[in-house]
Amino acid sequence: MNTVQYKRWFLALCAFLLLVAGGPGGLVGTALAEGKIQLGVTVGIEGKYRETGMVPVVVTVKNGGADVEGELYVATGERGNNQFAVANYQPVSIASGATKQVTILVPGQELHNSSYVALMQNNTIIAKTPVTGRLYSEDTLMIGVLAENRDTANFLGALPKGSIHNDVQVLSMKAENVPATGTQLRMIDMLVINNFALDSLNEQQIKAIRDWTKSGGMLILAGGAQYKKWSGVLADLSPVEVTGVTSVQTLASLKVDKTNPIELTSPFTVSNGTLKTGKALYSEGNIPLMAVHNVGDGKVLYVAYDLAAEPVASWAGNSRFWSDTLIKAFGSSINDSKTRMYDRIWPLRDAADRIPSLRIPEVSWFALFFGIYALIAGPVLFYLLRRKRKQSYMWVIVPVLSVVAGIGIFSIGAIQRGSGVKVHQVGVIQLQNNGQANTASVTAFFVPRNDDYRLTLKGEGMTEPLFELNQHDEVPKIWISMQPDQTNIDFRDVEFWSMRKVATEQSLSDVGKIESNLAYENGALKGTVTNNTKFPLRDVTISSGMQVQEIPQLAVGSSIEVNLPFTPQQQARQNRRWQNMAHALPQHMQSNGYQTETREQVMVEMLEMMDRSSGQSEVVKLVGWTDTPVVEAVVQNESVEHNSIAMVTSALQVTPSKDGHIYYPTGTFDVTMSGSSVPVDDFGDGYRLPAGDITFDINLDQEGQDLTVNNLYLYTWSEDNTTFEKEVYNWKTKAFEPFEKAFMNNVMTSDKTATYISGDGMVRIKFAHQFEDHRHIGYPNVSVEGKVSKK
Template sequence: MKTAKCKRWLLSTCTLLLLLVWGHAHPGAIALAEGTIQLGVSVGIDGVYREEGLVPVVVTATNGGTDVEGDLMVATGNRGNNQYSVAYYQPVSIAKGATKQVTIMVPGSELDSSTYVALMEKDKIVAKAPVSGRRYSYDTLMIGVLAQSADTANFLGMLPKDTFPNDVKTVPMKPEHVPTSGAQMQMLSMLVLNNFALDSLNEQQIQAIRDWTKSGGKLVLAGGAQYRKTAGALADLSPVEVNQVTSVKTLASMKAEKTNPIGLTAPFTVSSGTLKAGNVLYSEGAIPLFAVHSVGEGKVLYAAYDLAEEPVASWAGNGRFWSDLLLKAFGSSLNDYKSSSFDRIWPLHDAADMNPALKIPEVSWFALFFGVYALIAGPILFFILRAWRKQSYMWVVVPSLSLLTGIGIFSFGAMQRGEGVLIHQTGFVQLQNDGQAKVNSVTSFFVPSSGDYRLTVKGQGQTQPVLERNRANEIPKIWAFAQSDQTEVQFRDVEFWSTRKVATEQTISDVGSFESNLSYSEGTLKGTVTNKTKFALRDLTIFSGSQLQEIPELAPGASAEVNLPFQPSAQARFGHRQSYAMQALPAHMRSFQNERTREQVMIEMLEMTGRRGNQSEIVRIVGWTNQPVVDAAVQPENAKTDSIALVTSELKVQPSKDGHVYYPTGTFDVTLAGSSVPVVDEGDGYRLEAGDITFDINLSQEGKKLAITNVYLYTWSDDNTTFAKEVYNWKTKAYDLYEKAFNNNVMTGDKAADYVSADGMLRIKFAHQLPDQRHIGIPNVSVEGKVSPL
């Protein structure tokens, strides 16, 4: 009996000791205060979010106990077995009996079913709650709707699958769902404002919509009689200057295939005005019903009526009509789905690891060093000690020499790296020709000693740590705090002689642009380019297709002459077979054989961020600068900084004096107009079973009338499938054989009158009847002609 009691006593004692040891070994152990702090969590927009950009996680904390001061954090980046990589947090102070609501912006790609929210106090979890919501993949067309009625744009959720093969999700929004920064709206693919009081938003929210649109967003402004209330402070973005409210008796221009026209039994209210920019897509008499124009990198679509107004709202053809309308207005960008923008900057990640300050000494020096060491430790010592008859000292001298050698190598490495932090920044700057630029960067820093470090990135935008698979804890050791004007990323318990990285995406103002005076004449692109940016550039290349011109350097304010030959009939066929980005790398940078340079790695950013389809004939300038493009600093150490950035811009080509112009491949938007079978989007084309697929090629140019001389077409397939081709005749409203419209892949201006619609659309159908899936690439189109103002 006593033996059994002793065994139980020993077992209890051992268990208690193990628990005590485990508790001390895990300072971040969970210590929940049950019932004291209650956490409520909502993610995205009423629980719906897309895994792109920043997603709001709204945490409501109710304190039923004593005053609490700590951090509310969202643990993300699950690596399995409750191991997390990053905590996105905000400091909070909650008085006894109080309720506080905090919004934490988190990358959508890092949210999953295991993500949790916790209130931390002195590195202890005192309250914890799961994050749950409906997650949509990055290839979902997510449409936010700000309207008086939550059902206003439900018809957009039923767009036909033959033109929108991926998911479409409409999300009703409230004023509190609109963030105060454009960078925080990337979760949305499109935003619809309809019969909505814009003045219910504050100035920061309205500016966020403006900034989001200019950086590539798609904004729809509608409302009919309530249009002015809806557009409000954003009216300057609209392509139409609205001056009155009127009514129409018919909507004859609004048609949809296989659907009865809209039957109006009473006058239909619309807003009316004049076109001030862009193109009218549909009109009723002199009244523009729909118009679109570009604003920065984005587009704004004007609709003259209230989208919730009957009988249009319940019209059976509404979904099909808006499918055609959106493709006309926004083009291929609606189907240009990409994974997270931070997944598309791997060239910057790779180049950030190539810090020049951490360059390993040449192998030849190592060989010489170890050769001398082997010579001393071997024959030299042997002969010296034998001459002294002290051979037994070899057992002491050789290990001592090895130890001293090791210390010497370590000291040499430490001396090379210095005593401070080594910061290395790689950047990619896309100038937008309006003084602004989209900037991606990766900032890495090497630490000489272990400890805690904080990297601060100034400016608005999205900043997130670059995750490493081997670094994960139940309570993360990487903490990110996003503020209105900067983001702080804390790295805790960093090992000595190790590197950490942070990726950033920002839109920066007052960067400047390239001023170009270029035109095509007699088989040559001629003119001047002036550097109006703030960057001192080196090793520049101006290129179009396989033609390029190198410029050694171009200081701010300096100009260079351009002289590039071109052949309109020679399509950029190589663009789908090899990297056109390498064409933009100066010849002397391509010749390194022993190792890849930072420039050779970073130039791939041109491929990663290029527009859908072939753009290799677009006239573009590329150059390099050693100026930092993002303001980043590491604390607490003094730091040595090295930077390199790739700066690029599309160059505008003006018509020649007689109006002659050539628009190269990549100028025109090519969209999927429909298919008879399901298709798989492969980025540069589609894969389909036996059946047909139709492309619309929009040849219109905003604010210009184009008289076509020649249309040059190049079609291709990755698996070399020969597709049957037909071209739509807009006069007969039927398809004609390809050979009737094109001769040797060239359509002359007289035929363009039949095969290019009044609004500039060229429609081509491809078909095959083979038993398996086949690939069809996005067609390459360039146009030669003359332009005149509308």
Template structure:
């Protein structure tokens, strides 16, 4: 009887322990909290986002319980097994019965199907829900649309694949979805404004559109009779100054397919204006219909009509026409794969590991320590203890001496590292022609002791921690907050004597320019280069093709004289670009064998951008120890060091007699069509048996260019032999390449037939092999004379 009673008691106790430790009752507090707190999440724009750039995650929190203060956390970087790397957060305070909306900005590369949003209090999850949404690849062209009609610009989503090889996604936007920082618009490649009241946006949102455009965004401004309200405060970005409204009876210049013309049954309303800058693409009766101009690193396309107005909106040739127009207007800027990706910053990451102050002690010091130890632990101790007949003490003294020696070596290393945090920043800056600069940086910091550390990266832009092979729990140990003017990153439970790194991308609005007054004449590139930036440049090199000239330094405001030999036919080949990056290495580092230096590693950034066709063949590169991103470690004594590579394309001007040579990289070369699906590989395309068409846009600076010689270099990374043809704009037919080019040179007397009225040379390449083959984007340079129109 007693045994049965004891058994019942044991079962009851065991059941109670299960209930407390892991049974359903243990979930009661969280379940109750989740009932009190309701979370809903929308990622990106309407639940769609891109895997690069900054993605807004909008969280709506409804509090059905007591007042609560805590943090909203987006847990990202899922590595499987419910382990997350980074949490992007924002502090919140929600009253009882209230609903609050919070937008947390998160790098798109870190979002995945397992990403979740949680409301946390005192380090514990109160409620959580998955982020969800639809993710698009980095090479998707994302088009945001601000318009009166939600269906405006839907035709952009069905652009013909033989003209635009990448996917296009059109996203209607609401005013509240426009952020207050240009960096937070990075997810969008193109923004269409059409029949939209711009003044419904606040000043910060309008400035964000302006900043986004100047840093590389593609802006389309349209609206017809409503154009002025659409352009609003951004009217100065337009290539056309609109003075009023007019009508046209035909749109004969808008031709995409001769079998699908636009038929107007009534006068068609358009905005009326004059070109102030840039280039007119299409006109009707002298009135610009489409025009484009550069705005910093971005481009602005003007359209004179309302994109939603019939009969153009439902015109059967609309998508084909816009594919041609976008290629003509934006060229290679449409290639969204050129956009920044932190995975491409590995040279800066690797160089950041090499903190100059963090060096292994000299071998001689180790030899001295061990020599003294060996001397004392061996003959000295033996002699002393033998004299005193205490040899047995060796069993105690030698281990103790080993411990003291180890402590001494450890202390010496710690003394060399110091007691503060070592911060080392490596940067890569690309100066633009309008006083701005694109800057990438990796900031590494080495900590002397374990604990929590908070890093602040000041300025607008994207900053995110570089993930290492460290594992974490469901609640990440890295917390980050991307704000409009700075980013804060907390590293928790950092091990002593370890390193953490943060990658940053910024647009520097007041970087200045490298002004060049260079021209080609008599077999040389000559002239002056002036530093109009605030950077003190050292070990500067000016490069033209494979030739370089080095200068010890170039101070702000100072100039140097350039004299480099050149041959127009010796343009940069694709396989020579790595050699150019090597030649930019300072002379002192080329002379003797050595361990790979920070500078040599960082020059791989130039090689990458050269392969992408972003850098010009004529360029300048120099080094500075000025940090390009302001980084601080809160409440810590910091020892800082930095090195940055500053680069800029150099403009080549006509000589006094008008003679000019435009090197490779000057003109935009874009794919304009193909007979088969193609795979974009950045510097070229891979395609099955079929053909691909390239357009070379020779238009430049509103000046008339009379061609003397056009030099062309074609290539394939798998050495595929392919046929080549050139389009004759007079006969409207292709002709064999060898008939137009002799030894890859087209002389000026043939330009009249093979150069279109708006400065386009069209090439068709084809192969007939059974597998996919590579065809590279051709390199082109031009020699000739320029004159004002």
């Protein structure tokens, strides 16, 4: 055979090897069944989705061939070169000639243009199609609408810029777009229910709306004469107790300005009722037209009319009116930027690596071991063999001794790691005052051998594997299946002595709450705090600003006495934020320094992240630690060693003293960016803006209470120490005035409140600078001394 033939054979062999290696996983075949299996894909809602939250991928499978049983999956987590990290899948069985629709939930941040949907049978892809849809950034305000008329809330998509600076997308939803859990509904920020029959939803979907609202969602309940379509199941969420239907002759309270009123040519139908909680925003006589109240961490806005009813629906001022109304109703929640779960939990991701039983041996022991080895392998062995005149044995004994030492080191490591799987879970539990809790956790497991492993996480919520860059292939090695009550994650071909991690966010019900009976009296915060949760707590701290009280143990059902000194003038400062976080550490760790961070030292950084969005950390808060797992984690068919730790947080309610006096610390009041003359960039704890001005509204309204302000303490700050010009709005003259007219040494006294605090408890402050470059302005920090009475 000549040289040319050898080259041809060699090139053919190389081409064959490349072809085999280029198949999915190098081993998994691809046999696309053209014309037999057809896949149709719809992503998100109306093909739109956001990179935060769980995105529904609806797959329609038409089977024109033989019966098929396999896995339908969405490949996500693409990092280039047609390689993917995760297969989000559901097992499917499709008879010949049948059509089936399957919904697979996928983290929006991991969907890319290269993501695909495939049907796999016996490790062979028999059908495949790309995922298409329109991705929106995390800053987009996503508004879902459940309504009989799909055009009901289109005016919300045309809100004028200014007070609402985020882009707005209105999504017309159907019953099948409502997921089964509240966590999975987080793809949207606001949900409008108007003239929509909620009995078309199942119990899980109704519960999802409730849980989503209580966890921070913005819910609008409307419908006018059709109010019964929602009141049958969500009446308890409404601030108004609806009693029937009536009509009004005028809508004079719904106005933007005097030049553009709503003109009624006939009676206008509205639902009628009485305000049972919260605050009425607009009324006609005794009829509340709009009212809002807090439900957990979320808010519910009641609207007494059908949003699609004329002449309001086509009113020229409708979008401007709703822009103002949404700010009044939902405050800073409107402009909140949502972050991806991966970015929200990175301290937990890092803390999960620190498995207590996998501590690295002390360096001193290694030094001693290698010192003894060097002594024996060197001078000791040389001396003994020289005395016996057997120096040549060194060529055999030293290598053998090295092998024995290496086996010894490996054996010590193997004994330390054990023969079973080590599961380590770290988490944060944010208790609400309604018996619920929002949780975030990372579950890590360390494996002793190369194998396939299945991790099952119990409960409903949002689950996402945290993968490394080298865990990619065309057919992914991480397979995740979300069920209503649990999530299964299959890790295939896991290397021995390696770790895998999974992040989870859940809303827990019926976990109890921290009961507090606290009041400010004689320069101190005094009272009792009781642990009425299911979590036994240790290393507990109760803090108000820089004042901290430490409690070693707070068992379930037990109470402690609180006595914290306080000074109203002492504002929470941005540069004190980490000091406040450090107070949450167990006492024995506070003096250890930070040369080697413990898992607890990493975990407390979650507190800073949770407070950073408001830039305020003076609210009276309890932080404790529990060894109770946040999520039940099971590694199937394995011997498992479990270890868990969670940080439990709860804001503590402070009641007025006997004579009605009270102090509201920084963080109590909602601060909203209500307008700007220039485009601004949201930085979480404030904004950056070019030369121009920005306005903040500070809402002092306390639901169910009338507040008389004695002293209002204000602290303003800039990350780059820019000196901003400040003005305060005079509600009597309807104009801004110099800051110094309202505040002296950053304190507004009671004689100024009638002028600079509106009738519904609003303070408006404008900041301006004239520098050429962008400058930072933080959210103003406000605390109040005053007296309250029941409304």
